[in-house]
Amino acid sequence: MPIAEPASDEGVTDGRLLRGQSTRKQVLDAAERLFAEFGFDGVSIRQIAQEATVPLASVGFHGGTKIELFKTVIERRVNEVSAARSEALARMKARPQPPTLHELVAAYLGPYLDCAVDDDPQRRAYARLVARMSDHDRWYPTVRDLYDPLAREYLSAIAEAGPAVDRERLSAAFVFSIAAMLHLVSTRRRIGGLLGNENVDRDPSIEAMRGALIDFCVGGIRGAGFEQPNDR
Amino acid sequence: MPIAEPASDEGVTDGRLLRGQSTRKQVLDAAERLFAEFGFDGVSIRQIAQEATVPLASVGFHGGTKIELFKTVIERRVNEVSAARSEALARMKARPQPPTLHELVAAYLGPYLDCAVDDDPQRRAYARLVARMSDHDRWYPTVRDLYDPLAREYLSAIAEAGPAVDRERLSAAFVFSIAAMLHLVSTRRRIGGLLGNENVDRDPSIEAMRGALIDFCVGGIRGAGFEQPNDR
DNA sequence: GTCTATATGTAGATAGAC
């Protein structure tokens, strides 16, 4: 099963390669949008071909099997988020003062939220796609390989900045924070729904909830320690 | 499309009705297990029939269309969780002392976590199924109808017991708490993975993480208010 | 209520002409 690599630069600009690159991008973009909205099993390769306005066979040619296409879409942008997180962590570590818990949480959640509210709808689709796959054991091996190494670095930094607590509870609190972040990107409908806005279609925006999310996660990580009394 | 109702009591115990009830239960149980593990789009009616060891047509007869079957499975147990939550809230309200935030969070999360660790694997499957569908706008109308009315009552009680904060932030904090709860039931792999236990298959149990989850949510809801400084 | 048989459409994947 031949999967097209990013067309090799043979010094050729004869239109074939250019068209190939363009088709490949159309396929990956369409897959990104559809997987984000309907999930892996909710999308057919035929739908992707139609969305990309390319023939069915082009999806297979540029994307390989369905599962290979999915992983390619996920991997394509991973560095856009990870680079921002990594640089922010490096900057904080290079300072004289150690980073605070609030700074660390904001630095980890921020780049992903930025992606989720980007002007480019294609990047927004990627954020929703990541949210959609992060809840299932099925995709954990992929999530682990792509996102866990950097998450471990943040966890270590949080352990120094956060409350005294055993490592497993802290890891859980960090994962709960990520779950809240992903949920916010997946859907805001319930936040409005619980307020009685069911008939209204205006859900709160991600941007409006960013501060609430970060404060929630910081408070939660603090709460996972033993600093505050468990009131009764 | 005829969907079998819970067999009417015509004073008959001639074996047909008994067998029908048994077949119906087998179909719903098999659907519950498979939907929980693979999601709505990841399961075929043929798989359900095979898992239930009934002929293909029996699934349609007892469950209707695929989507009707899914909703039936969801609705079947909703009261098992909601009744426990509702009774706990009523007990707290009947007391002289008002409930604390910690009590309210524990009372809301507890019955669902109990379901997720029940001795009956069928109830555990239900808990995972609920976790799996709660992240997607697609199923929000169903979630809203079944779970939001009681969640609103809890939100009101939390508003009285929790920090002074605008209602939308508080609703967000409660929804984040629910997201963390659902994530814990969906998967614990990442909690262990971030600790470097990747090669180990032993993830922390839900029961072991129950306290960490509740403390995280209580701290998070407090943090969503303005009680604690945002350190810098 | 049960179950075989089947109607009707779609799935993922690829061969082979251009």
Added chain:
DNA sequence: GTCTATCTACATATAGAC
């Protein structure tokens, strides 16, 4: 690199004999 045509398997759903 593109795209038509097609292979094989599987999907949902139901008719109709028992």
